[in-house]
Amino acid sequence: MEKTIAGKSVAVNEEGYMTDLSQWSPEIANELAKESNLELSPRHFEVLEYLQTQYKNEVPLTIRRVGASGVVDIKEFYALFPAGPLKISSKIAGIPKPASCI
Template structure:
């Protein structure tokens, strides 16, 4: 199984770089993941989405889709694409240290 190192900690990831064990993720890792994903810095609106993704994963076992994010996270779909231009659900999931949401290609 592949691994990656963030914030000095080696973690197991899948072939696309998504965490396979979300419990290994820490908030300091998010900054490195964001830079690697082309997002840059993480202001409060990013953190709102990231924390929402982790909570949704913990509750349902998968990250939410863009549609669900736009309806329930408090961040509109339009803003999600501004925050995470390369695909909000997929990019936010990677930064949040959860597996890729179902339905993301």
């Protein structure tokens, strides 16, 4: 399916996760963040960049792995992305929902 985000038509699945990372942009990330009532800071983008890199390298993402990454600890991860940090941050990063998320 297609969804218009930040004025661009992007491919998404039924849950609203982008299916083509090449369509991602910081503007799209900001729009997706607004849907979760978040205002993105440079710190958020550091975490999003880490998630995208892990996804490109086919590393399965879990909250524990993100917390051990050295990029962000678990406490800060929850502070940056409350109410399901891995699920929300993955959506904003333009990557599929991790298998570890329900």
